[in-house]
Amino acid sequence: MTKAFVGRNGVVKKLKAVRLDWKQDENDAWQMKEIPGSEFELNADLVLLAMGFLHVEPGPLVRDYGLQTDQRGNIVTDKNMMTSSPGVFAAGDAALGASLVVRAIYQGRAAAEGADYFLKNS
Ligand SMILES: Cc1cc2nc3c(=O)[nH]c(=O)nc-3n(C[C@H](O)[C@H](O)[C@H](O)COP(=O)(O)OP(=O)(O)OC[C@H]3O[C@@H](n4cnc5c(N)ncnc54)[C@H](O)[C@@H]3O)c2cc1C
Numbered sequence: 001m002t003k004a005f006v007g008r009n010g011v012v013k014k015l016k017a018v019r020l021d022w023k024q025d026e027n028d029a030w031q032m033k034e035i036p037g038s039e040f041e042l043n044a045d046l047v048l049l050a051m052g053f054l055h056v057e058p059g060p061l062v063r064d065y066g067l068q069t070d071q072r073g074n075i076v077t078d079k080n081m082m083t084s085s086p087g088v089f090a091a092g093d094a095a096l097g098a099s100l101v102v103r104a105i106y107q108g109r110a111a112a113e114g115a116d117y118f119l120k121n122s
Pocket residue numbers: 059061091092093094098099100101102104
């Protein structure tokens with residue numbers, strides 16, 4: 001994790017960083033902790049910020065159905081990808097947060113299976 005940029009006259013020369021320890025908490029959310037004594041510096045001529053974001057903006061659909069979201073704003077689903085509203089399913093970025101196409105495809109298939117199971121068993 002970058003802690004500071006060092007430079008002169010607005011030109012970056014290096015960045016100061018610290019190594020992190022990532023662990024999942026009891027809610028499976030990833031938590032990071034700085035590792036004491038692991039501070040280091042990197043020389044740099046250019047720094048590009050590649051910023052992620054936490055979750056998809058919940059639109060009227062999420063609000064109108066009153067879908068439960070987690071503390072990061074992602075739609076909560078059960079193991080069949082069903083949301084807190086029975087018969088409503090969520091997958092991909094809406095359920096995972098900003099992620100990858102392959103994960104969205106995998107979850108989309110799981111949601112289709114979940115919907116099939118729901119329709120055949122309700
Ligand atoms: C700039 C950028 C670059 C990325 N690069 C990569 C990459 O290189 N590799 C990679 O694997 N992933 C990448 N991703 C992530 C990837 O695009 C997403 O993880 C993936 O698209 C998620 O798929 P999804 O189907 O869950 O959501 P989306 O692809 O966002 O699809 C959701 C769809 O629902 C529609 N929609 C929303 N609300 C409604 C509504 N009320 N009614 C009807 N339709 C609605 C939206 O218009 C949209 O078409 C990138 C993402 C961004 C933003």
